[in-house]
Amino acid sequence: xxxxxxxxxxxxxxxLAKDALHIYVxxxxxxxxxxxxxxxxxxxxxxxxxxxxxxxxxALSGEYLDNRHIIIPKGLLALEMVxxxxxxxxxxxxxxxxxxxxxxxxxxxxxxxTNRSTSITKRHKKTDY
Numbered sequence: 521x522x523x524x525x526x527x528x529x530x531x532x533x534x535x536l537a538k539d540a541l542h543i544y545v546x547x548x549x550x551x552x553x554x555x556x557x558x559x560x561x562x563x564x565x566x567x568x569x570x571x572x573x574x575x576x577x578x579a580l581s582g583e584y585l586d587n588r589h590i591i592i593p594k595g596l597l598a599l600e601m602v603x604x605x606x607x608x609x610x611x612x613x614x615x616x617x618x619x620x621x622x623x624x625x626x627x628x629x630x631x632x633x634t635n636r637s638t639s640i641t642k643r644h645k646k647t648d649y
Contacts, residue, residue: 523585542613545582549575550618568622579614583607 531538553571561567584591587607590598599607625631 523582523588527586538610539613542579542610543617546575546579546614547617547621549578550621565626568625572618572622575615575618579611582614583610586610 527538527541530541534541536544550571553574554567557567557570561570587599587603590603
């Protein structure tokens with residue numbers, strides 16, 4: 521089964537639009553990478569950056585597979601503007617939310633805990649018994 525037939529099967533089976541599937545694939549791959557890399561890479565910033573690289577690689581691979589019927593016989597320069605625009609649209613749909621989640625986590629406090637719980641039995645002074 522080639523990639524185009526696989527994509528058509530997925531669209532028909534799920535009933536979702538192709539754009540929605542691109543968004544789900546991008547977020548799914550990003551979250552899966554964060555989960556799988558968690559025991560391997562302890563630093564969250566590095567883990568999230570690697571997940572972005574994987575999402576971008578998956579998106580680029582998908583676009584190559586979409587346009588393989590043009591690229592293999594005629595070369596990369598044979599792609600027409602319509603094909604390039606469609607590929608850029610798909611790349612944005614796949615990568616936008618993972619990049620947005622990465623940026624929100626890195627440069628804002630939206631995903632950070634609001635307050636840390638304190639122990640009731642914590643001593644404040646050395647003389648407190």
